[in-house]
Amino acid sequence: MDWQRYTLVGGIAAVLLALVYQWNAFKEEHAPAIDQKTVVHHNQSQSDALPGSAPNTSNADQLPEGGSSSTQTNDGSGIPEVGSATQAQLISVQTDTLSMLIDPNGGDIVKVALRKYYEELNQPDRPLILLNQTRSHTYVSRSGLVGGNGRCTAGRPLFSSDATEYALQEGKDTLTVDLKQSQNGITFTKRFTFKRGDYLVNVAYLVDNGRDKPLLASMCGEIIRDSLEPPVDVGIGMSPFLGAALHTSEENYFKQDFEDITSKPTKETVEGGWVAMVQHYFLSAWIPAQDLTNTFTLAPAGNGLYSMGFTSPQLRIEPGQQGTVEASFYAGPKDVYRLEEISPYLDLTVDYGWLWWLAKPMFRVLNWIHEHIVDNWGWSIILLTVFIKALLYPLSAAGLRSMARMRKFAPQMKKLQEQYKDNRQKLAEETMKLYRREKINPVGGCLPILLQMPVFIGLYWMLMETVELRHAPWIGWIHDLSVKDPYFILPVVMGVTMWFMQKLNPQPTDPTQARIMQLMPVMMTFFFLWFPAGLVLYWIANNLISIAQTWFINKQVEAAGK
Known part of the structure; x- marks a missing residue:
């Protein structure tokens, strides 16, 4: 009785289809809500974090462990909300591609929204949030100046700015945001330069050494993130990579997920190079000067956080002289052609797997x-x-x-x-x-x-x-x-x-x-x-x-x- 067999197969297929509908509805209803309310927190006094306050150990002053971010716990205890009276007001930057919040404490990037990409289809009022710091999620970008023994995860200097809101004006192709901080005759200017139509931000430190001794400083940048996975819907058999990647002396594209970083931290020194945080469709990356030999690290940062960072060679600034050190920070889509322009092999973060030679x-x-x-x-x-x-x-x-x-x-x-x-x-x-x-x-x-x-x-x-x-x-x-x-x-x-x-x-x-x-x-x-x-x-x-x-x-x- 073939018709009975076919009827049974058809009935089973109908039941499976109904289960698929119910499962998808269940997933949508029970998908974890992502906290998008940005919060900031600090655990070190600002006076202790000011650059230039380290004791003299030589004829040249070295920046202390105070030119960059501190690794923070994100357990929610004592975390004030944005704009509260106990914290400096965050600086808002709007371009045609980016909506960014910068914390004056350290000049750290604590939130990045991509204005041309939406969280949900056809919802331009909800741009996709790539970086953010909330009570339940940490994904931020930090940078600073450090001395010879400085760590990029030490205290935060307090910067001032002329305004708390900046926007790229019509007819203009660039936007510059300056944060300034001075102490003991040294003036530091942390300059962010944005370009129209681009997700690449130039971050430069302009140092005016007004003291009577040379100053030694290195620039460091890092991405701090927890292991929370962003929501993805890619079907059976597909698990997009989530983790860190960098260019090493042996591998053009070396990647580690969070478990790998915990079990085997990585330190690599190469000319140029880059370090990135990779997820499905999007990434953030620090790209230091490509003509210098930079040191890159992937390591646990404590409290369930992970650090992906770099440190540039030391810069010597003589008394009465000015010096500049800079790097670029990218936060945006995995655009193959743009990533190729930014740095060699950065386009490999668009991971096509072992059949890349066919996929590309x-x-x-x-x-x-x-x-x-x-x-x-x-x-x-x-x-x-x-x-x-x-x-x-x-x-x-x-x-x-x-x-x-x-x-x-x-x-x-x-x-x-x-x-x-x-x-x-x-x-x-x-x-x-x-x-x-x-x-x-x-x-x-x-x-x-x-x-x-x-x-x-x-x-x-x-x-x-x-x-x-x-x-x-x-x-x-x-x-x-x-x-x-x-x-x-x-x-x-x-x-x-x-x-x-x-x-x-x-x-x-x-x-x-x-x-x-x-x-x-x-x-x-x-x-x-x-x-x-x-x-x-x-x-x-x-x-x-x-x-x-x-x-x-x-x-x-x-x-x-x-």
């Missing part, structure tokens, strides 16, 4: 199609699929022809099975004779699949890491190609195209294998329910083109036999 050129082609042919990422994915299938066609055609011949001579093979069903050795001999006579390669049919798999995996990671697909629409109900189809229409269409493609290929002679192949479209449809719409769209286009190619070659083989 595929992204180049995809981006070119989007820029020059069609201004829609969904259609660009379809055109990329056409390009890939055309490129692989000479190789896959041989396998398709072999499968077409097997399909053509399937009746003869079935007769042989019936004739020699009790003699397996004779059946194998006669089958091989048929293969040789008709030039059939039974392994050749695997070639199209073998060719597709690395391309599929490489494209999978490429689409996962392509921030341009985040909140990018295609048509109709597909408003975001980076997440699953909300109505599961594309996975069902993919399953149908897979079923049609199977019908064009020869069916396995073994009954068990035949049943497994019949269930494959159903199983693949189920797995693809959670895959990003962009990836499912690629697979549908791939199946449709494969159906056309298989049908064309089948007709050729049939015509050649007449």
Whole structure:
């Protein structure tokens, strides 16, 4: 009773689909709320943190452990809210790309919101918050000047500024924010320079040594973060990397998750270099001067926090002279082309996995199609699929022809099975004779699949890491190609195209294998329910083109036999 079996399979599929709907609704309702209210806290007196207050140990003054941030606990005890009377007012900076809060205590960046990226689709009033310091979450960027033995996690100097609100004006391409602090004849200016359309901020220390002794200082910068994972919805089989990365003398892209940092802290000295905090689609990074030899560290910072930082070589400023030391801080999307411009190998933070050598050129082609042919990422994915299938066609055609011949001579093979069903050795001999006579390669049919798999995996990671697909629409109900189809229409269409493609290929002679192949479209449809719409769209286009190619070659083989 086949109809009973099919009815049972259909019922099971319906139940599974209903469970998927309920599970997604449950996840959305019970997703942990992210605290976005910024708070600041300090645990060291400002007088102790002023630069230049260290005792003399040589003929030159060295900055004490006071030019940079302190690692703080974030347990919420005694933490005043922003703007409270007990704390200096935070400095707000607005550009066309960034919304930033700077703490005058140390001049630390305690909040960064990306104005062109939203927390939720079509909600411009809720820009994506990348860095923030709240009662439940710490992710901040700190920088300072330190002496020879100084630590970048020591006390914080108190800076003053001309205003508490800065904005990039219309018609202007740059915005400069100066924070100043003076003591014992030394004037420190911490200067932030913002550029229109960019997520890269230049951070410079301008030091005027008005004392009668030389001053020695190094710039340090660090990213302090806890291990809280940002919310992601990337489907089955995908776990985006969350952790630190840097360029080392041995590896262009060396990464450690928080467990690795705890078990094996890293210290590396290289010329130029960078250190980054990497998450899905976005990153923050310190990029010191590329013509100097800098020291980078990844280490636990205590109280559940982790430090990713650098220290530049020491700068000597003679009496009555001025000196400048600077670095750049990036907080924004994983834009491959912009990251390539900023520093060598920084673009590797767009992590395509071990098939990067396939994924990277595929992204180049995809981006070119989007820029020059069609201004829609969904259609660009379809055109990329056409390009890939055309490129692989000479190789896959041989396998398709072999499968077409097997399909053509399937009746003869079935007769042989019936004739020699009790003699397996004779059946194998006669089958091989048929293969040789008709030039059939039974392994050749695997070639199209073998060719597709690395391309599929490489494209999978490429689409996962392509921030341009985040909140990018295609048509109709597909408003975001980076997440699953909300109505599961594309996975069902993919399953149908897979079923049609199977019908064009020869069916396995073994009954068990035949049943497994019949269930494959159903199983693949189920797995693809959670895959990003962009990836499912690629697979549908791939199946449709494969159906056309298989049908064309089948007709050729049939015509050649007449």
